[in-house]
Amino acid sequence: MFCATPFGGSLDTQNSVSIHGKDIVKASAGxxxxxxxxxxxxxxxxxxxxxxxxxxxxxxxxxxxxxxxxxxxxxxxxxxxxxxxxxxxxxxxxxxxxxxxxxxxxxxxxxxxxxxxxxxxxxxxxxxxxxxxxxxxxxDSSNKNIKKSASLPLAGELQGKKGLTLLQKYMNKHLNHRDGGPSTFAGVVKSKVGDCWGLADWAAHQLQANNYKTRIVQGATSASSRHRWVQVSIDGKWINFESSLVTKKYGSKSYSKTCARVSKIIRTL
Structure with a gap:
């Protein structure tokens, strides 16, 4: 699958409370x-x-x-x-x-x-x-029962949006996109390269191993009608993780940059 250039401490005291002005009862928050x-x-x-x-x-x-x-x-x-x-x-x-x-x-x-x-x-x-x-x-994505392995190198390491940034950096350093490359998780694990399908599958597995709610989605670009990437649910909102554009081939872009709009949900993990 091809991807075109993207478009686009301490508790407050309760014993005394000062009144500021004439209309409010105010204290600091935490x-x-x-x-x-x-x-x-x-x-x-x-x-x-x-x-x-x-x-x-x-x-x-x-x-x-x-x-x-x-x-x-x-x-x-x-x-x-x-x-x-x-x-x-x-x-x-x-x-x-x-x-x-x-x-x-x-x-x-x-x-x-x-x-x-x-x-x-x-x-x-x-x-x-x-x-x-x-x-x-x-x-709890720090669960020690999730074991790291050659296929799951980031298991137990990712949490929240910071985890997405860590995943982006890992993929940029260790994987790359290749047209016609492996289109499955197993293929990417073996070869360290993949097309958009393979990279999306690989990223989804890493996120799933860290207890993220994840789905693989599909949409059309100028080069492909079936481009795939990943979305992650954080705080009730689906956030894009563009598993192809984070690679060096596409300029090491931020995971949130996309090159297609969702037209189909392939599967939810």
Whole structure:
């Protein structure tokens, strides 16, 4: 397959909060992450079965602004709960932000909001919520159970967008594109060159071995109606990894540069 030249640390204190101006209750922001690890079995297609580790991260947001509309809704919800149950909830779920707020934190915010109203005779624009939290699940690409090999030299080394940059550099240094070259993963492993099909297949295997959600896609260029490359899902968005254009033959371009638009999804790994 041919490819034409592309177109194209520390937690904030909650004991004292200064009021800046007349309309806001303000503090600095930050995050803290607490990890818990769960291990599940997963069969990697075209690879041997390995154990994939997933991390459940408790992300603590030290300080986040809650504007007046959301604050009024929180107070209303808490009051309705108390009227129904006879006591306040242990946690308030702030759905608009996907965050949970503990009783201690929301009572602190209500107290600061109320004090502001007493002092200035009007509502603040927002109040800071301290130590709200949420849980997120991510894959652990540093899983030591994924073994490196001649065919998977980057296993356990790649994570996030930085991992894509590392893959780009590896392919540029160790592989190259060749018209009429191998069009499969195995062929590229053996010869260190490949056409766009082979390079896409090779890159997809490396990404799959690092727990990326990956798919091989196809589109038309000025030289081929069936050019292939890879897309990777990061933070819910599909990002292009142009496995041919990163090679020296095509000028060692960034992985995000493309020479075709997706017309067909070949397979998702």
């Amino acid at each position: 995050t803290k992450v607490v990890d818990k690890t769960n291990t599940t079995d997963s069969t990697v297609k075209n690879l041997k079965t390995v154990k994939n580790s997933t991390k459940t991260k408790k992300v603590v947001v030290n300080s986040v602004k809650m504007y007046k509309k959301d604050y009024k809704q929180m107070v209303k919800t808490i009051n309705n709960y108390e009227d129904s149950k006879g006591y306040k909830p242990s946690t308030y779920s702030w759905k608009a932000q996907g965050l949970n707020i503990t009783k201690k934190s929301y009572l602190d915010a209500i107290n600061r909001y109320t004090e502001f109203v007493k002092k200035f005779k009007k509502d603040p624009n927002y109040v800071n919520i301290f130590n709200a939290y949420k849980y997120v699940v991510t894959s």
